Amino acid sequence: MKKLLLTGFVPFLDYTINPSQQIVQALDRQQIGAYEVVGTILPVEFAKSAAVLLETYERVQPDAVISLGLAAGRERITPERVAINCNDGDADNSGVQVQDQPIAADGPAAYFSTLPIRRMVNRLLERNIPAEISNSAGTYLCNNVMYQMLHYLHQRQLDVPAGFIHIPASHELAAQMKRSIPSWSLDTLTAAIHTAIEELPA
Amino acid sequence: MKKLLLTGFVPFLDYTINPSQQIVQALDRQQIGAYEVVGTILPVEFAKSAAVLLETYERVQPDAVISLGLAAGRERITPERVAINCNDGDADNSGVQVQDQPIAADGPAAYFSTLPIRRMVNRLLERNIPAEISNSAGTYLCNNVMYQMLHYLHQRQLDVPAGFIHIPASHELAAQMKRSIPSWSLDTLTAAIHTAIEELPA
Amino acid sequence: MKKLLLTGFVPFLDYTINPSQQIVQALDRQQIGAYEVVGTILPVEFAKSAAVLLETYERVQPDAVISLGLAAGRERITPERVAINCNDGDADNSGVQVQDQPIAADGPAAYFSTLPIRRMVNRLLERNIPAEISNSAGTYLCNNVMYQMLHYLHQRQLDVPAGFIHIPASHELAAQMKRSIPSWSLDTLTAAIHTAIEELPA
Amino acid sequence: MKKLLLTGFVPFLDYTINPSQQIVQALDRQQIGAYEVVGTILPVEFAKSAAVLLETYERVQPDAVISLGLAAGRERITPERVAINCNDGDADNSGVQVQDQPIAADGPAAYFSTLPIRRMVNRLLERNIPAEISNSAGTYLCNNVMYQMLHYLHQRQLDVPAGFIHIPASHELAAQMKRSIPSWSLDTLTAAIHTAIEELPA
Numbered sequence: 102m103k104k105l106l107l108t109g110f111v112p113f114l115d116y117t118i119n120p121s122q123q124i125v126q127a128l129d130r131q132q133i134g135a136y137e138v139v140g141t142i143l144p145v146e147f148a149k150s151a152a153v154l155l156e157t158y159e160r161v162q163p164d165a166v167i168s169l170g171l172a173a174g175r176e177r178i179t180p181e182r183v184a185i186n187c188n189d190g191d192a193d194n195s196g197v198q199v200q201d202q203p204i205a206a207d208g209p210a211a212y213f214s215t216l217p218i219r220r221m222v223n224r225l226l227e228r229n230i231p232a233e234i235s236n237s238a239g240t241y242l243c244n245n246v247m248y249q250m251l252h253y254l255h256q257r258q259l260d261v262p263a264g265f266i267h268i269p270a271s272h273e274l275a276a277q278m279k280r281s282i283p284s285w286s287l288d289t290l291t292a293a294i295h296t297a298i299e300e301l302p303a
Numbered sequence: 304m305k306k307l308l309l310t311g312f313v314p315f316l317d318y319t320i321n322p323s324q325q326i327v328q329a330l331d332r333q334q335i336g337a338y339e340v341v342g343t344i345l346p347v348e349f350a351k352s353a354a355v356l357l358e359t360y361e362r363v364q365p366d367a368v369i370s371l372g373l374a375a376g377r378e379r380i381t382p383e384r385v386a387i388n389c390n391d392g393d394a395d396n397s398g399v400q401v402q403d404q405p406i407a408a409d410g411p412a413a414y415f416s417t418l419p420i421r422r423m424v425n426r427l428l429e430r431n432i433p434a435e436i437s438n439s440a441g442t443y444l445c446n447n448v449m450y451q452m453l454h455y456l457h458q459r460q461l462d463v464p465a466g467f468i469h470i471p472a473s474h475e476l477a478a479q480m481k482r483s484i485p486s487w488s489l490d491t492l493t494a495a496i497h498t499a500i501e502e503l504p505a
Numbered sequence: 506m507k508k509l510l511l512t513g514f515v516p517f518l519d520y521t522i523n524p525s526q527q528i529v530q531a532l533d534r535q536q537i538g539a540y541e542v543v544g545t546i547l548p549v550e551f552a553k554s555a556a557v558l559l560e561t562y563e564r565v566q567p568d569a570v571i572s573l574g575l576a577a578g579r580e581r582i583t584p585e586r587v588a589i590n591c592n593d594g595d596a597d598n599s600g601v602q603v604q605d606q607p608i609a610a611d612g613p614a615a616y617f618s619t620l621p622i623r624r625m626v627n628r629l630l631e632r633n634i635p636a637e638i639s640n641s642a643g644t645y646l647c648n649n650v651m652y653q654m655l656h657y658l659h660q661r662q663l664d665v666p667a668g669f670i671h672i673p674a675s676h677e678l679a680a681q682m683k684r685s686i687p688s689w690s691l692d693t694l695t696a697a698i699h700t701a702i703e704e705l706p707a
Numbered sequence: 708m709k710k711l712l713l714t715g716f717v718p719f720l721d722y723t724i725n726p727s728q729q730i731v732q733a734l735d736r737q738q739i740g741a742y743e744v745v746g747t748i749l750p751v752e753f754a755k756s757a758a759v760l761l762e763t764y765e766r767v768q769p770d771a772v773i774s775l776g777l778a779a780g781r782e783r784i785t786p787e788r789v790a791i792n793c794n795d796g797d798a799d800n801s802g803v804q805v806q807d808q809p810i811a812a813d814g815p816a817a818y819f820s821t822l823p824i825r826r827m828v829n830r831l832l833e834r835n836i837p838a839e840i841s842n843s844a845g846t847y848l849c850n851n852v853m854y855q856m857l858h859y860l861h862q863r864q865l866d867v868p869a870g871f872i873h874i875p876a877s878h879e880l881a882a883q884m885k886r887s888i889p890s891w892s893l894d895t896l897t898a899a900i901h902t903a904i905e906e907l908p909a
Contacts, residue, residue: 176378176477176485183791185817185842201825211791211817219807229475231486236791237843272491273431275378283378283485284433289474387587387615387640403623413589413615421605438589439641580782580881580889633879635890676895677835679782687782687889688837693878 105136105298106163108154110170110242113145113194115278120271120290121169127291133298139163143246145194150242151249158250165262165301166250167216169294170243172235172267173274176283178225178293179235180218181265184248185211189240204248212251214264221266221297230293238265266297307338307500308365310356312372312444315347315396317480322473322492323371329493330500337505341365345448347396352444353451360455367464367503368452369418371496372445374437374469375476378485380427380495381437382420383467386450387413391442406450414453416466423468423499432495440467468499509540509702510567512558514574514646517549517598519682524675524694525573531695537702543567547650549598554646555653562657569666569705570654571620573698574647576639576671577678580687582629582697583639584622585669588652589615593644608652616655618668625670625701634697642669670701711742711904712769714760716776716848719751719800721884726877726896727775733897734904741909745769749852751800756848757855764859771868771907772856773822775900776849778841778873779880782889784831784899785841786824787871790854791817795846810854818857820870827872827903836899844871872903 107128109121122142129140141157143150158166172179186208192198218234225232238244247265254261268290275284285293309330311323324344331342343359345352360368374381388410394400420436427434440446449467456463470492477486487495511532513525526546533544545561547554562570576583590612596602622638629636642648651669658665672694679688689697713734715727728748735746747763749756764772778785792814798804824840831838844850853871860867874896881890891899 176483182793182846183816185789185819187788187819187842189840209815209817210789210819211815213792213816226478229478231474231477231483233483234795236793236846240788240842272433272487275433276428276431281378281433281435285474285486286488286491288490289488384591384644385589385614388617389586389640391638411613411615412587412617413613415590415614436593438591438644442586442640580887630882633882635878635881635887637887676837676891679837680832680835685782685837685839689878689890690892690895692894693892 102132103136103164104161105138105301106141106158106161106166107138108141108143108168110143110145114191116171116173116274117277118271118274119171120274120287121171121268123287124169124291124294128294133295134301135303136165136298136301145242147188147193147197147199147245148195151246154246154250155253167298168246168250168265170265170267171270173270173282175267175269176231178230178232179267180216180221180297181214181235181238181247181267182218183211183213183236184238184244184251184265186248187240188245191241193242204245205252208252212248212255215262216264217300218264220300224300225293225296228296230296235267238267243267262301266294304334305338305366306363307340307503308343308360308363308368309340310343310345310370312345312347316393318373318375318476319479320473320476321373322476322489323373323470325489326371326493326496330496335497335500336503338367338500338503347444349390349395349399349401349447353448356448356452357455369500370448370452370467372467372469373472375472375484377469377471378433380432380434381469382418382423382499383416383437383440383449383469384420385413385415385438386440386446386453386467388450389442390447393443395444406447407454410454414450414457417464418466419502420466422502426502427495427498430498432498437469440469445469464503468496506536507540507568508565509542509705510545510562510565510570511542512545512547512572514547514549518595520575520577520678521681522675522678523575524678524691525575525672527691528573528695528698532698537699538705539707540569540702540705549646551592551597551601551603551649552599555650558650558654559657571702572650572654572669574669574671575674577674577686579671579673580635582634582636583671584620584625584701585618585639585642585651585671586622587615587617587640588642588648588655588669590652591644592649595645597646608649609656612656616652616659619666620668621704622668624704628704629697629700632700634693634700639671642671647671666705670698708738709742709770710767711744711907712747712764712767712772713744714747714749714774716749716751720797722777722779722880723883724877724880725777726880726893727777727874729893730775730897730900734900739901739904740907742771742904742907751848753794753799753803753805753851754801757852760852760856761859773904774852774856774871776871776873777876779876779888781873781875782837784836784838785873786822786827786903787820787841787844787853787873788824789817789819789842790844790850790857790871792854793846794851797847799848810851811858814858818854818861821868822870823906824870826906830906831899831902834902836895836902841873844873849873868907872900
């Protein structure tokens with residue numbers, strides 16, 4: 102059986118819950134299509150997130166990698182098309198804040214996702230789950246781990262599908278926040294990621 | 304056992320599905336707390352919607368009335384605080400369009416909902432379902448039926464709790480639309496209305 | 506020459522500037538059509554805002570009253586259709602916070618604006634200034650002063666046009682805020698209110 | 708005197724006006740800092756937009772290139788950080804629609820803007836004009852011409868600053884549309900682009 106490395110993040114900023122973490126915990130060790138899910142939760146720190154991801158990759162030697170992250174404010178499941186070579190944005194969980202900084206000094210401007218993102222979106226829509234391809238994973242930790250995973254695989258010429266999927270907030274998270282943000286049930290979020298995983302190459 | 308008249312609407316404008324209709328169909332004839340639900344689906348026509356509602360009221364003689372409507376674009380369950388004496392907005396399903404027109408020539412500017420809207424919102428939030436009181440039901444058919452029901456009860460001095468709850472789009476509806484709108488699973492929408500009904504006076 | 510009482514508010518919440526105040530200062534003492542503008546700036550306090558407004562009304566004895574307020578997040582000029590008999594929302598500038606509280610214990614649920622709001626919107630659109638009628642002035646101080654002014658005039662059977670116009674943020678305010686909100690130039694905001702005033706009955 | 712090639716687009720989709728075109732017409736032949744502006748209007752066609760841009764580049768031999776485009780829905784001036792090697796989205800003005808298609812079969816995934824985008828944003832904010840760096844120029848013609856210009860310069864190893872700036876709708880455009888979108892005055896839009904041009908290397 103093939104192995105899928107599925108990652109989520111711990112809570113960050115003023116989000117007290119991170120549904121990406123809950124989805125990974127729900128799907129960990131499940132068999133989905135040809136894959137067994139190996140779940141890992143990443144810190145939200147520029148100095149650590151990708152290091153933990155790449156160490157886990159080397160230990161697990163997965164056949165595919167999907168990283169998940171919360172995109173508070175989005176109202177659809179959004180597989181990301183591209184990761185760019187840039188760190189920027191709010192301070193991370195360790196208080197580090199960077200601006201306009203390359204992720205890899207020698208790296209290209211961007212990598213395209215090698216996940217079947219169009220097939221994932223089409224299948225989600227067939228199942229009445231709102232989804233669309235996103236053209237920006239931002240410049241925070243989500244983009245960072247996506248870029249670093251693809252950079253690692255590219256440098257080693259490894260033909261392992263990898264990429265990132267952003268998810269809306271969960272109802273539980275949205276109900277706790279003062280400002281209004283779109284939200285989904287955790288069940289639907291988890292079912293959506295299950296559906297996306299089914300589209301990985303067998 | 305008390306009776307709750309619960310109404311939804313048929314599809315309208317470019318919304319091919321109306322989740323308010325589906326929720327009413329799901330809860331019809333259920334017993335929730337002290338109430339048995341009597342479900343009715345209303346047309347989306349200035350000349351007919353309230354007529355159907357009031358005829359149903361007279362036939363059923365319910366102990367409470369909750370009307371539901373789709374608020375595409377909203378991301379929370381929103382019990383409405385107030386209905387205003389005004390018809391305006393897009394053309395209805397029969398092609399009739401009106402502007403700045405009183406609903407009742409002799410009616411007051413507005414009626415407040417007589418549902419326990421604050422308790423409904425508080426209970427929904429306790430159950431991690433995003434909710435907030437809305438201060439505008441608009442000026443289309445949702446506001447129209449809310450105003451007319453409250454006007455009818457006021458004129459007859461009937462002490463029957465009545466009002467309106469707007470709901471977000473369902474995933475099924477949002478997945479069919481080209482433009483992106485927030486959406487919830489039909490299960491969560493239905494559970495939310497179930498929760499709101501539980502707050503009716505016993 | 507007729508007199509128009511034009512009011513704005515001081516800054517509130519985390520808005521360090523209130524463009525409604527700047528517009529009133531810009532138009533104060535100007536002659537617009539048949540009216541001379543008498544400008545006044547109101548506090549943002551449930552206990553004081555309407556008191557200052559009504560004292561000013563009694564002193565000035567104006568022939569029309571337009572109150573202005575900031576609606577951060579809106580992207581159009583929005584004359585308000587209706588004020589409702591309810592105080593609710595964030596704490597005011599004195600720290601007072603209320604919920605679901607009537608403004609006037611003996612007052613009706615709502616008053617409609619007596620300004621020519623449809624003509625104002627039509628004229629603004631003709632001049633390529635985005636505008637639309639709003640159906641909710643909220644439940645904070647903006648709604649409060651609109652309701653109290655209309656209640657005062659109604660009780661005294663005074664036939665003085667009165668109402669409220671919400672405005673988007675100014676560029677200066679938006680540029681200072683971390684979160685992104687729509688904004689207009691102060692010049693365009695001021696020109697829009699000038700245009701609205703031109704529609705007052707001569 | 709140096710030459711700046713400044714481009715806008717003709718109207719497209721249901722936008723009857725394109726403010727990027729109006730800004731270019733307003734600034735054409737002006738001297739701004741060390742630069743004389745040479746304005747050109749591009750078609751909105753996958754088969755033609757970049758061809759017209761590159762032909763104009765070869766004829767004019769400018770010292771810098773800034774392309775402008777309308778981002779209806781945005782509320783800030785947004786210099787773009789990156790262009791990606793992908794065509795996708797709605798049909799263009801000739802009816803051509805493409806999906807997930809590379810712009811340049813042999814090109815890299817992306818190019819970063821070589822304009823001083825951080826300095827532009829900082830200067831705009833200093834002047835109370837809302838601005839921020841955008842991390843996605845989309846996958847329509849705006850991204851297409853930005854990618855193709857940077858690809859052309861990269862292949863020829865030309866050290867010419869080039870990139871793209873997205874602008875909000877103008878009030879004139881927004882006032883004509885049924886759906887509400889954020890908008891600015893054409894004067895402020897033009898002043899903002901003037902300010903951005905002042906930040907080009909002298």
